Amino acid sequence: MIDLIDIYKIYLVGDTQIRALDGINLHIDEKEFVAIVGQSGSGKSTCMNMVGCLDIPTSGKYILNGSDVSKLNEDELSEIRNLTLGFIFQQYNLISKLNVFENVELPLIYRGIEKHDRQRMVEESLSRVGLLNRIYNMPSQLSGGQQQRVSIARALSGNPPVILADEPTGALDSKTGQEVLELLKQINEEGSTIVLITHDNSIAHQAKRIVRLHDGIITEDTALEVVKNEL
Amino acid sequence: MxxxxxxxxxxxxxxxxxxxxxxxxxxxxxxxxxxxxxxxxxxxxxxxxxxxFESMGTNLISVSIRGRGGNITIDPDDMQELVDENSEVLAYVTPLVNIQSATVKYETENITTTCTGCNEFYPDIKNSDTSMGRFITYLDVEKRQKVCVVGSYIVQELFGGASPIGEQIKINGSSFTVVGVLEEKADSVEGSDDDVVMIPYTTAARLSFMGRVSSYSFSAASTETVEDAMTAINKQMGKYFSSSDYYSVFSASQALDxxxxxxxxxxxxxxxxxxxxxxxxxxxxxxxxxxxxxxxxxxxxxxxxxxxxxxxxxxxxxxxxxxxxxxxxxxxxxxxxxxxxxxxxxxxxxxxxxxxxxxxxxxxxxxxxxxxxxxxxxxxxxxxxxxxxxxx
Structure with a gap:
């Protein structure tokens, strides 16, 4: 599903090279629930941008869903994001001028889906997160947890194979945060690949697999240890 | 999207x-x-x-002769000939002899108005018609008849609105018979086109003690031929005068343009x-x-x-x-x-x-x-x- 092969991302700040990703090799299978964990500055955000097709690597190869996306231009990346990825952000990132329905509808509009089908898909997606009764509310009328669930519904609306969650519980209290995590687990059970980015170990431990980043290098990958242990 | x-x-x-x-x-x-x-x-x-400008008639071309020295007038017959020769662009011509501030008297009533001498084509050129009686005819012009056609303002002021046909009036002391009334054109107000007395131009020339005609009105065959008509007139005028300073040719449609x-x-x-x-x-x-x-x-x-x-x-x-x-x-x-x-x-x-x-x-x-x-x-x-x- 996701294959990062020798990924380097090097920024030039003045004369200094900053190696945000310093040779990452990561393979994530379908239906996995992976947490990428690391301190700030560890390169986890860069990693998330890379996996999320928001950025292209300086060198290396990224195979997403069978196709090489490391050499695509911006519009081609947009299309890949639209078709294969669903984003969940820390700050929900709902568009405040649009109501719940319109927010969830956005990825479908950009995909060019007919109005009739959009209506059905939005309702389906909102019922998965249990917010069908709030369909015409504005984001500001919802609580933080509800807003995050709307953003999960938005990520799900186009049925993308991969859900990318960037600190989804960061802005929520622990109880609501846990609810959101349970929801993500449930979505994973239903067949989606989930990549969760967090700095919080306790949250990371709820994932099936933990990938730890430090200074742009993977220092721990529980999947590999399982293999090691089996050996 | x-x-x-x-x-x-x-x-x-x-x-x-x-x-x-x-x-x-x-x-x-x-x-x-x-x-x-x-x-x-x-x-x-x-x-x-x-x-x-359109009310002046877009087909209308006015020629006025300022003249100089001996040859200061053109025979009306020459102008009529010009029209006949250029009949595809010109329709009519009338000489105009203006007697400014003519005193018109009927019984005891006096009025000062514009008295204009013209020929029988005047109504065709000015798009005006008589509402009563008849207009000046060819014979009136030839015989220098003392007949006149009056505007509606004159009828109102001098005759109190009653029919003036057949009445005698005096223009600068000479007796004229009223033979027709012009259609109202400008609400019968003083100084307008209704404040006029039309007489044969031959009679007017004699009345004004000037045997000359210093202006003409032509009508072009149609609005489209105004340009060509002016060219023809200018060409003819060029034969009489050595410089275009001595005459002017004006058309309403040109002014409109x-x-x-x-x-x-x-x-x-x-x-x-x-x-x-x-x-x-x-x-x-x-x-x-x-x-x-x-x-x-x-x-x-x-x-x-x-x-x-x-x-x-x-x-x-x-x-x-x-x-x-x-x-x-x-x-x-x-x-x-x-x-x-x-x-x-x-x-x-x-x-x-x-x-x-x-x-x-x-x-x-x-x-x-x-x-x-x-x-x-x-x-x-x-x-x-x-x-x-x-x-x-």
Missing amino acids: NFKQSFNMAIKSLLGSKMRSFLTMLGIIIGVASVIILVSLISGMAADMSAS QVNEMMGTVTLVLVGVAAISLLVGGIGIMNIMLVSVTERTREIGIRKSLGAKRRDIMSQFVVEAATTSSSGGIIGIVLGLFSSYLVGSLLEMTVKPSMGAVIVAFSVSVAIGITFGYFPANKAAKMNPIDALRHD
Whole structure:
């Protein structure tokens, strides 16, 4: 599903090279629930941008869903994001001028889906997160947890194979945060690949697999240890 | 994302901040309204002037001879010959002999009016007819008959409205028989075309003690042949006079053309001034759109992360700018039409709104939105989604 092969991302700040990703090799299978964990500055955000097709690597190869996306231009990346990825952000990132329905509808509009089908898909997606009764509310009328669930519904609306969650519980209290995590687990059970980015170990431990980043290098990958242990 | 969705989004965003949208539109509103007002008033003015020239007859060509030295007159027969020779472009000619301030007396009533000598073609040339009796005939002219046709003002003033046919009046002391009354042309007011007495030009020449005819009125065969007719007349006049300083040839349609040309120039200048205000309005839109793009950086990032391509973002902002400016355009058109009628009725001017101006004003306002929206939209479209998402 996701294959990062020798990924380097090097920024030039003045004369200094900053190696945000310093040779990452990561393979994530379908239906996995992976947490990428690391301190700030560890390169986890860069990693998330890379996996999320928001950025292209300086060198290396990224195979997403069978196709090489490391050499695509911006519009081609947009299309890949639209078709294969669903984003969940820390700050929900709902568009405040649009109501719940319109927010969830956005990825479908950009995909060019007919109005009739959009209506059905939005309702389906909102019922998965249990917010069908709030369909015409504005984001500001919802609580933080509800807003995050709307953003999960938005990520799900186009049925993308991969859900990318960037600190989804960061802005929520622990109880609501846990609810959101349970929801993500449930979505994973239903067949989606989930990549969760967090700095919080306790949250990371709820994932099936933990990938730890430090200074742009993977220092721990529980999947590999399982293999090691089996050996 | 199609146009309808972009448009709905634009409307939503305009209604979201009404005051700002209105202020953004204001430049366009003022620009469009002033174009509409100026064009309406100027075309009204031009229409008034055209109407007054047309009432003189667009086929009419006047020739006046100022003359010099010996040869200061032309035989009316020569002029008639000119018409006959150029019958495809010229229809009629009449000599005109004006006796200014002629005293007309009927019984004990006295009146001072304009007495004009002409021939039998005068009604055809001036598009006038008699409402009673008959006009001067060829025989009247040949025999120097002392007959006259009076205007409706004279009938009112001298005869108290009663039929004057067959009555005797005295013009500068000579007796004339009234044979006809001219149709009313200008509400029978003093000094107008109704305040006249027409007599045979031969009689008039004798009455004025000047045996000469110093002006002629021609009528061209049609409005289209006025130009050719003037050429023919000028050519003929050139044979009599060594310089064009000694005579002048004037046509109402030529004067009309000049007026229209002048009005066109005035319109162009004023519309040019109004266009500057449209330009300023456009810059205002660009300014606000740039602010709006910056404010909505995060929104742009979100949209891009959800799969919006450059052109989706581009069209969203261009359509928003175009919607702003065309809404301004529509408000400006309505305001402009309304105010031109208001100004017209206050200043008692003719207002003639032009559909063309409305269409042009609307298209220009849409074009302004697209042009001035392009730069901010491009800025938005080119944003890097990572930076845009991180923006607060």
